Structures are given as C-alpha cells and as structure tokens.
Amino acid sequence: MSVLIFLDQSEGHIKKNSFEAASYGAKVAALLNTSAEGIVLGNVSDDLPSLGAYGLKKIHTLKNEALDNFDDQVYTKIIAETVVATGATVVIFSNNFSGKGIAPRLSARLKAGLVSGAVALPDVANGFVVKKNVFSGKAFANVAVNTDVKIISLNPNSYKPVKTEGTAEIVELNIPIDKARVKVTSVNKIEGEIPLAEAELVISGGRGLKGPENWHLVTDLAKLLGAATACSRAVADADWRPHHEHVGQTGLAIAPNMYFAIGISGAIQHLAGVNRSKVIVVINKDPEAPFFKAADYGIVGDAFEVMPKIVEAVKKIKG
Numbered sequence: 001m002s003v004l005i006f007l008d009q010s011e012g013h014i015k016k017n018s019f020e021a022a023s024y025g026a027k028v029a030a031l032l033n034t035s036a037e038g039i040v041l042g043n044v045s046d047d048l049p050s051l052g053a054y055g056l057k058k059i060h061t062l063k064n065e066a067l068d069n070f071d072d073q074v075y076t077k078i079i080a081e082t083v084v085a086t087g088a089t090v091v092i093f094s095n096n097f098s099g100k101g102i103a104p105r106l107s108a109r110l111k112a113g114l115v116s117g118a119v120a121l122p123d124v125a126n127g128f129v130v131k132k133n134v135f136s137g138k139a140f141a142n143v144a145v146n147t148d149v150k151i152i153s154l155n156p157n158s159y160k161p162v163k164t165e166g167t168a169e170i171v172e173l174n175i176p177i178d179k180a181r182v183k184v185t186s187v188n189k190i191e192g193e194i195p196l197a198e199a200e201l202v203i204s205g206g207r208g209l210k211g212p213e214n215w216h217l218v219t220d221l222a223k224l225l226g227a228a229t230a231c232s233r234a235v236a237d238a239d240w241r242p243h244h245e246h247v248g249q250t251g252l253a254i255a256p257n258m259y260f261a262i263g264i265s266g267a268i269q270h271l272a273g274v275n276r277s278k279v280i281v282v283i284n285k286d287p288e289a290p291f292f293k294a295a296d297y298g299i300v301g302d303a304f305e306v307m308p309k310i311v312e313a314v315k316k317i318k319g
C-alpha cells in the first residue's frame with residue numbers, strides 16, 4: 001500500500017503543478033499511514049532526489065528518449081505496471097493536460113475509481129470521499145470511491161505545495177516501452193510567453209477594448225507584473241487574439257492567484273473558466289456588468305483611462 005504521484009515534466013523540468021500534486025499526495029499518504037512515491041517518465045535534468053522535500057520517499061524513473069515527448073497511451077501502460085508492481089492503492093495526477101489524458105485511461109485499465117478535478121484532501125474517516133468541482137465550478141460534489149485502487153486528479157492551484165527537507169530514493173524502472181501509435185512530427189512552441197495554464201497572474205481583455213490595436217492596455221501591465229495574457233472568446237473569435245488565450249467553458253479553465261479582467265462582461269460561459277481564481281479584479285465601464293458579482297475588487301470606469309493609471313502606479317511601486 002502506498003500513494004503514487006505522477007510528476008509531469010516538460011523539456012526535462014518538473015512542472016509546477018507536480019509540486020502541488022506531490023505535496024497533496026504526501027498528505028494523503030500521511031492520512032492513510034503509508035508512504036508517498038513519485039513517478040517521472042523521460043529524461044529529466046532536475047535534481048530528482050531533492051523532490052523528497054515534498055514528502056516523497058521514492059521516485060520511480062524510466063529514462064528513455066522515447067518518453068521525452070508526452071504520449072498518454074504509452075505513459076498509461078508504464079504507470080499501470082508501476083501501480084501493480086509497487087502495490088500503490090492511490091494514484092494522484094494534476095488535472096492538467098497530461099493528467100486529463102492519462103487518469104481516465106489508467107482508470108479503465110485498472111478498473112479503478114477516478115475523481116477528476118479534486119479540490120480538497122479526501123475524507124478517509126468514512127471510507128474515501130473526495131470533494132470535486134461540478135457544473136463548471138458552480139457547485140461541489142463529494143464522491144465516495146469504493147475500488148481497491150483509487151485515482152485522483154487534483155485541480156491546479158487547489159493545494160499549496162509544502163516544501164520541507166528530505167531526499168527521495170531513486171528507483172530505476174525496468175518496464176518495456178510500447179511503440180507509440182502516434183508520432184509527434186513537430187512542436188511549435190510559443191516563445192517568450194508565460195504559459196497560461198500555469199500562470200499565477202493573468203491579465204485578460206474583452207471586447208470592451210474595441211480592437212487588437214489597443215491590446216497594449218493588457219500587455220503593458222502583464223509585462224510589468226510577469227503575468228500571462230488571456231481573452232474572452234468573443235475576442236478570439238474576432239481574431240484579435242490567438243485562440244490559445246481564450247478562457248472559459250469552451251476555452252482553457254484556469255485558477256491563477258489573480259485574474260484581472262478588462263472590458264469583459266462576465267458571461268456565464270466566461271466565468272466557468274475563471275471562477276476558481278483566488279482573486280478577481282474587474283474593470284468595466286458598466287456598473288451592471290455581471291462580472292462585478294464575481295469580483296473581489298472592481299473599478300467602474302473606462303479601461304482607456306483606468307489602465308494607463310494602473311500601469312503608472314505599478315511602475316512607481318516597482319521603482
């Protein structure tokens with residue numbers, strides 16, 4: 001019996017969401033009086049033993065260049081075999097791109113109950129009950145998992161990473177790697193941008209900004225704060241901004257520490273993707289804009305007047 005945590009990597013570096021998953025998994029292990037172990041696939045240049053500081057006793061690795069590019073089918077098989085070999089009874093993923101690809105496949109393969117989008121630690125006092133978001137974050141459900149192996153995918157930014165001290169033992173896996181059924185022929189990485197899915201600060205613009213020529217109102221503040229940029233679907237549909245920036249029900253769902261919405265009405269489909277943000281700041285010239293109901297801070301005003309003042313104020317504070 002142990003808790004196995006999938007540690008996601010990109011270009012040889014462990015992703016931020018994996019630290020959250022590791023800390024969460026370590027706490028689940030403590031609740032179950034067992035140990036937490038990680039699994040990393042592909043070549044990683046980060047210092048893996050130091051991940052013991054997140055509460056991991058062991059890290060299982062399979063270094064092979066065939067695994068450097070994420071493939072959910074190939075990864076699933078290796079993780080499934082590791083679960084069986086280690087006797088893990090709980091498997092944790094971040095509910096990000098990789099977790100969404102692997103966790104359901106693993107669930108089918110191991111006939112294991114899956115709770116996707118968990119937002120809190122399981123209640124182990126009465127079975128194994130996990131709280132998750134439902135209806136695009138408008139409600140919570142408490143889900144009891146009854147299978148021997150339980151899988152949880154944790155919503156990003158739902159659990160604070162806890163770093164203390166400790167060194168993890170590295171265990172090399174010896175599992176045959178399946179031939180991939182699909183081949184990555186090229187990867188076009190967007191250079192110089194902060195990845196939206198992992199950003200702690202997000203500055204976002206809507207149709208209230210009137211056109212792409214005014215996007216400096218968003219990007220000036222984003223550059224100053226080291227924030228990612230986002231937009232409403234109406235903006236992406238109008239080709240003012242690329243579709244990978246569109247957040248909401250049909251776009252990316254994010255949960256940054258701060259979401260700054262400029263000239264966005266706050267339609268329910270938009271809120272569905274951003275309402276898990278820790279702090280929401282809204283700037284809109286219409287005091288009746290629905291977004292104000294979801295806002296922690298709001299400014300009723302014209303973005304064309306307000307934003308330059310905010311940028312100046314931030315510049316002053318930053319010296």
Ligand SMILES: Cc1cc2nc3c(=O)[nH]c(=O)nc-3n(C[C@H](O)[C@H](O)[C@H](O)COP(=O)(O)OP(=O)(O)OC[C@H]3O[C@@H](n4cnc5c(N)ncnc54)[C@H](O)[C@@H]3O)c2cc1C
Nearest residue numbers: 206207208232233234248249250251263265269270285303
């Ligand atoms: C099935 C479905 C799925 C959808 N999925 C999504 C989704 O994932 N994400 C998404 O965003 N939308 C989605 N939509 C669209 C959504 O319903 C809204 O139409 C869209 O979010 C509106 O974008 P907006 O707020 O930028 O534009 P608008 O609704 O046009 O609002 C512009 C806002 O800017 C304000 N404004 C205007 N001028 C200024 C100014 N000078 N200064 C300050 N404020 C100003 C206005 O008061 C207004 O509130 C979906 C719709 C459907 C039907």
